[in-house]
Amino acid sequence: MLTEQGILDQLSQAGYRITRPRRAVIAALLEDEGHHSPAEVHERALVRCPTVGLVTVYRTLELLADLGLARRIHTDDGCHGYAGASHGHHHHLLCRHCGAAVEFEGCDLSPLFEKIGRTTGYCVDEHLLELIGLCPACQ
């Protein structure tokens, strides 16, 4: 799990400045394990830095994601969500009928990636997995 301090260090090492708005965004992002829209992150960040603008939140989230310090999350409800980079590698399980979404973890696809990598020459380091089925209530 990447801590706030760890992220700040990496930002700094990458040549970016540590500012109050950035601290606030990072803290807001790490506040819980969920993923949040830029607007939600902004709302939380305001608590720590009352002057921070939504624009800065967008820019900071993009920066963090590009540096691998945060992750972009995509779900049916609200695309463009972000989560701390190390908040588990979870995927979504969707109910085709009622649309309920559940997160799950523990997918170990490394063997598959290696196999694919050998076959295609690609260096696979990221993936998107979405499962679709029927939830218990809809079966």
Add this chain to the structure above:
Amino acid sequence: MLTEQGILDQLSQAGYRITRPRRAVIAALLEDEGHHSPAEVHERALVRCPTVGLVTVYRTLELLADLGLARRIHTDDGCHGYAGASHGHHHHLLCRHCGAAVEFEGCDLSPLFEKIGRTTGYCVDEHLLELIGLCPACQ
């Protein structure tokens, strides 16, 4: 694989009307294996129904997705993409740098699905897997 005719039948059975714009959207969606933004689907649909509006594309895609006849796909580039419902079994390997896409097969995720099914109570019968990495040329 759900065919255009199959989708039309199901729409009809569900009490929805078969119209030219809807046919055009469905055909556009099934035209290839990829997933596309509403705007892309619209552009393709225009070939078959020159009067179809973007709004109708949005509404039709939403309807199809709700009925399970199309799927919403989320990726980093362009959220809100849609694909034919049965295209779930074609997987893509994308190069993050040059965008090259390769298809691959032979993913055997059944053990994972069973495990997830036991844990969550869901009956998993479809999935979307997308791998992202660097192609040999870009490494």
Add this chain to the structure above:
DNA sequence: TTGTGTGCAAAATCTTTGCACTTCG
């Protein structure tokens, strides 16, 4: 014929950009 479906235009969101001012280093 009837009411679902459609297109248009406009509204509501969401995201990005330009620019002068701040502030970290």
Add this chain to the structure above:
DNA sequence: CGAAGTGCAAAGATTTTGCACACAA
């Protein structure tokens, strides 16, 4: 001090909604 970072306002892009007309069934 100098350049990166910020906030504001405005522009762009995307998605939704209201409404009168069109057309499947």
